[in-house]
Amino acid sequence: MPVLEISDLIGAWDPVTGERAPIVKREVIARLREAGHRRAVRIVERMPASGELLEPAAVDRLFVRVHTELQRLGEELHMARRFAELLAPLVAAARRAGTGPPRIVDVGCGIGYVTRALAASGALGGDVELVGVDFNPVLVAEAARLAKDEGLTCRFVRGDAFGLTEPATLYISSGVLHHFPAESLAGFFQAQDRPGTAGFVHYDIAATRLAPLGARVFHRARMREPLGRHDGVASAKRAHGDRVLLDAASRATGMRVFLFEPIRHTNPFCASMRPVVGMRPELVEEARRALGRRARGLVRAGGVRDGHDDGPEGAGR
Ligand SMILES: C[S@@+](CC[C@H](N)C(=O)[O-])C[C@H]1O[C@@H](n2cnc3c(N)ncnc32)[C@H](O)[C@@H]1O
Incomplete structure (x- = not known):
């Protein structure tokens, strides 16, 4: 049975023109019901509609509210600091x-x-250009x-993540x-293996057996929006395992690919987010030197397990 997030179903935009597609409320409800997501069905049933269609203005306000709550989770997890830690050596190497x-x-x-947090901190230096891309125009405007x-x-x-026109020294997410479905991940990474790109750092939820429970507790404690609470748990359930990510990222053949602090290396009670990192081979040694002891967290394909099968026994350093 697929795990669905409500937010993936209530908004759709043409990848080229950005034009909004109408969303039929009963079709969203039918898909959630078919997937067995009873709470999600109730959440969508309560959403305003004009005739058959979900009310776009209400959907937009909901997106912004949920993402504002998501920002607070990102702040608590120190996501900007974690990015800066990995990006700073890569930016320095690319500059050189x-x-x-x-x-x-x-x-x-x-x-x-x-x-915005990286821009505000200036942690990567004043010459770094920072650009955010999203396919949801309401979030981009906000x-x-x-x-x-x-x-x-x-x-x-x-x-669109699959038709990126913005060139980058480093792509992050x-x-x-x-x-993204597992079978589309290789294409996502390959598209970032382009001239002038030094690497990528993509953080996502670590697919431990405890991740859905951790997400339930964390989102319930920190989020008020029922949609955010539902999707937070669904995200943890559908998170890709370490091996899936590394195999897909390795298809960007011009990059050396690592997981930073994968499941085997971390305490599963704490490990919520960890990145897959790609860098040009010539940058690896310099990045390792700059990371110092933390470079031990960079693990290549041979050193990871599959993901949701890992439990507490996968813990420990
Ligand atoms: C869980 S949110 C994370 C947002 C933000 N990165 C953060 O950490 O708060 C996932 C984001 O990915 C965007 N997204 C999903 N699929 C996308 C695609 N194919 N292209 C561009 N953005 C996409 C959604 O619109 C949403 O803003």
């Missing part, structure tokens, strides 16, 4: 390789929390509005990979 001012593109940026309010120079544009 002389590829011009570094450009970081945050794919599936939502309301742009990570991009990200741009917040950046303006906060006096930041980062930019936000609408775009947070909480996005589980939205």
Whole structure:
């Protein structure tokens, strides 16, 4: 039975024009019912509709509310600091390789929390250009509005993760990979293996057996929106295992690919998010040196297990 997130079903946009597709409420409900998501069915049943269609303005307000709550989770998990820790050595190495001012593109940026926080901290240096991309135009507009309010120079544009037109020194994402079916992941990573790109850092939920329970507790404690609570748990259930991610990322053949602190290396009670990292082979040694002791967390394909099969016995250093 597929695990579905409500947010993937209530909004759809043409990947090229960005035009909104109408969403038929009873079709969303039917898909959730078929997947056995009874709570999700009740959540969508309560959503306003005009005739057969979900009310677009209400859906947009809901997206922004849920993503605002999601930003708070990102703050609690110190996501911007975690990104900076890995990006700083890669940015420094790329700068020395002389590829011009570094450009970081945050794919599936939502309301742009990570991009805005990196811009506000200046942790990567003043010459770094930061761009957020998302296929949801309402979230892109909200990200741009917040950046303006906060006096930041980062930019936000609408775009699809599978048709990225924004060139980047480094591509990043947070909480996005589980939205993509396993069979499409290789294409996602391969598209980032392009001239001028030094690497990628894609954080997502670690697929431990305890992840859905952890997500339930965490989202219930921290989120008020029923949709956010539902999708938070669904995200943990559909998170890709370490091996799936590494196999897919390895199809970007110009990159050396690692998981940073994969399941085997972490305490499953704490390990909520961990990234798959790709870098050009010539940057690896410098990145390792810059990371110091933390470089031991970079693990290649031979050192990981499959994911949801890992339980507490996979813990320990
Ligand atoms: C769980 S949210 C994470 C948002 C943000 N990265 C964060 O950490 O708060 C997933 C995001 O991915 C975006 N997304 C999903 N599929 C996408 C695609 N194919 N192209 C671009 N964005 C996508 C959604 O619109 C949503 O903003």
